[in-house]
Amino acid sequence: MPKPVTKLLKAVCVALVLVWSLVPILMIVVSSFKADRDIFAAPPRLLFEPTFNNYLTLWNNWGDFFHGLVNSAIITIGATLLAVVTSALAGYAYSRFRSPTLAFSAFFLIFIRLIPPIVITLPLFPAVNVLRLNDTHILMIVLYATFFVSLGTLVMRTFMDQIPRELDEAAHIDGASRLQILRKVIFPLSAQGMVAVAVFVIVFAWNEFLFAFIFTTTNAKTAPLVISEMYGAVEGVEWGVLFAASTLQLLPVLIFVILAQKHLVAGLTAGATKG
Amino acid sequence: MSSLDLRRQSRVKSALPALFMVGPVQLMVISMIFVPVLFVAWLSFNESSFGQAPVFVGLQNYVQVLSDPYFWRAMGNTILVVLIVVHVELLLGLGVALLFASGVPMRPLLLAAVLAPYAVSEISAVVMWRYLFDLDVGFATQLLTALGLPALEWSINPFHGLVLIALLSIWLHLPFTFVILYAARLAIPNDLYEAAGVDGASAFQKFRRITLPLLMPAMLIAMLFRYIFAFRLFSEVWLMTGGGPARQTEVLAVYLYLEAFRYNAFGEAAATGWLLVLASLGLAVFYLRRLYKEMFAANA
Numbered sequence: 001m002p003k004p005v006t007k008l009l010k011a012v013c014v015a016l017v018l019v020w021s022l023v024p025i026l027m028i029v030v031s032s033f034k035a036d037r038d039i040f041a042a043p044p045r046l047l048f049e050p051t052f053n054n055y056l057t058l059w060n061n062w063g064d065f066f067h068g069l070v071n072s073a074i075i076t077i078g079a080t081l082l083a084v085v086t087s088a089l090a091g092y093a094y095s096r097f098r099s100p101t102l103a104f105s106a107f108f109l110i111f112i113r114l115i116p117p118i119v120i121t122l123p124l125f126p127a128v129n130v131l132r133l134n135d136t137h138i139l140m141i142v143l144y145a146t147f148f149v150s151l152g153t154l155v156m157r158t159f160m161d162q163i164p165r166e167l168d169e170a171a172h173i174d175g176a177s178r179l180q181i182l183r184k185v186i187f188p189l190s191a192q193g194m195v196a197v198a199v200f201v202i203v204f205a206w207n208e209f210l211f212a213f214i215f216t217t218t219n220a221k222t223a224p225l226v227i228s229e230m231y232g233a234v235e236g237v238e239w240g241v242l243f244a245a246s247t248l249q250l251l252p253v254l255i256f257v258i259l260a261q262k263h264l265v266a267g268l269t270a271g272a273t274k275g
Numbered sequence: 276m277s278s279l280d281l282r283r284q285s286r287v288k289s290a291l292p293a294l295f296m297v298g299p300v301q302l303m304v305i306s307m308i309f310v311p312v313l314f315v316a317w318l319s320f321n322e323s324s325f326g327q328a329p330v331f332v333g334l335q336n337y338v339q340v341l342s343d344p345y346f347w348r349a350m351g352n353t354i355l356v357v358l359i360v361v362h363v364e365l366l367l368g369l370g371v372a373l374l375f376a377s378g379v380p381m382r383p384l385l386l387a388a389v390l391a392p393y394a395v396s397e398i399s400a401v402v403m404w405r406y407l408f409d410l411d412v413g414f415a416t417q418l419l420t421a422l423g424l425p426a427l428e429w430s431i432n433p434f435h436g437l438v439l440i441a442l443l444s445i446w447l448h449l450p451f452t453f454v455i456l457y458a459a460r461l462a463i464p465n466d467l468y469e470a471a472g473v474d475g476a477s478a479f480q481k482f483r484r485i486t487l488p489l490l491m492p493a494m495l496i497a498m499l500f501r502y503i504f505a506f507r508l509f510s511e512v513w514l515m516t517g518g519g520p521a522r523q524t525e526v527l528a529v530y531l532y533l534e535a536f537r538y539n540a541f542g543e544a545a546a547t548g549w550l551l552v553l554a555s556l557g558l559a560v561f562y563l564r565r566l567y568k569e570m571f572a573a574n575a
Binding site for chain 1: 292293294297303370377385387389390399404412414417449454503507510513549552555570
């Protein structure tokens with residue numbers, strides 16, 4: 001094929017990839033600044049008079065949504081801290097120690113990833129009711145963290161395998177305790193891995209729907225659940241307000257993913273190739 | 276003491292502190308996932324609903340589930356969606372990965388664009404795609420009409436509904452498949468292509484003889500993970516169609532949810548749940564076997 005043709009073909013492919021990835025996102029972000037008559041215009045209007053009315057209505061009528069954002073933030077931060085700390089500890093153990101028990105428990109962690117989350121809601125639902133843990137932040141934090149510690153541990157082990165053992169041994173000879181070696185040598189050097197694990201958990205906990213739907217009702221209700229209620233209003237979905245809510249829920253995590261893309265790629269690669 | 280001795284010594288002393296360090300993770304996984312799943316197995320052999328003492332019924336729940344036409348409908352839908360989603364995603368992911376590997380302008384920006392859907396929640400994705408395919412004003416519907424194609428009547432026609440669900444599922448998860456394949460493609464040494472070029476290989480021959488075989492392990496891993504995760508599909512279906520019209524677009528996870536939380540049939544739901552677990556394990560059995568052998572070879 002002559003060069004210009006290949007170049008053109010490539011440009012078309014790049015354009016298609018951009019349209020596919022970005023148009024759905026841009027559409028709701030842009031539409032959140034549209035008045036109803038522009039939202040329901042056919043063909044769609046690219047030029048329109050922007051308005052903040054949807055955001056005002058959201059603020060005035062859907063206080064629940066902002067409560068949901070706060071809940072989502074609390075749960076996301078809690079789950080991330082819990083998952084990162086426990087995964088880092090376990091990842092260190094799997095990276096530095098060998099024993100049949102450990103090998104079996106590492107295998108168990110991979111095995112556990114195969115269990116579909118919806119299955120465990122059956123016994124957990126009555127159990128958390130008895131323990132009066134339903135609709136609490138702590139339950140959601142532990143649930144979300146639990147579903148990511150397997151992957152988190154594998155990712156941390158991969159990153160920690162890259163830290164030379166000689167460093168541990170040198171610190172050991174200098175009289176450092178296990179805990180000191182962890183705190184002063186290993187954790188600082190595996191910060192990249194921790195960020196990679198954090199990216200996974202943050203995106204998951206911020207967006208998760210199934211567990212929030214089953215285990216939260218008012219107190220710990222998360223933002224995605226509130227949006228689904230706005231969307232599920234049988235008659236008269238207020239599309240503009242829905243777009244505004246989706247935009248507010250999406251933008252922080254979208255910006256975060258773009259900023260952390262290097263770590264996301266590193267984490268996905270480490271997690272997938274090593275188990 | 277040589278460092279070899281030190282290593283050996285730490286290996287012997289290791290077991291205890293190491294078990295403490297893996298303790299928290301194992302405790303979480305065992306108490307929140309493993310014990311509940313065993314409980315589901317027990318539950319699947321009992322007749323029970325909310326607030327009632329369970330009664331042992333043997334395999335009756337399984338018989339009931341397996342003779343329920345709605346279960347088979349959900350099974351068929353799940354298989355259809357999984358097959359479409361995983362394979363289309365793999366092809367698209369491969370295409371985009373090779374496009375990136377061949378050199379694109381403004382790579383970091385383009386990469387950010389391709390990864391963007393990873394940040395989108397299922398509910399927002401449903402809002403986007405439903406608006407895109409709105410029968411009256413949807414951008415995609417109008418595009419289809421302009422091209423002389425029929426509109427996707429996703430709320431009336433169950434097959435169209437499943438296609439839309441598959442489409443939005445592919446959109447949400449393409450970043451994952453793409454990243455795995457792109458990383459694997461970047462790991463192929465350039466020398467191979469240069470050597471092939473010297474030998475006069477065409478672009479297609481390079482793809483057929485170098486790229487494809489060397490990407491195969493990554494493709495298999497990406498495919499396996501996507502099979503397992505696509506199989507659990509719940510939110511997209513629940514939010515898009517709710518399984519309707521007339522229970523025609525239910526998938527297995529939605530079927531399980533309805534059995535448990537709408538019809539209060541915990542026994543049947545538990546049986547469905549175990550069938551889901553077994554199917555996931557079945558999909559992964561070769562992968563698990565290989566990992567098991569590798570791990571014990573390295574650790575024993």
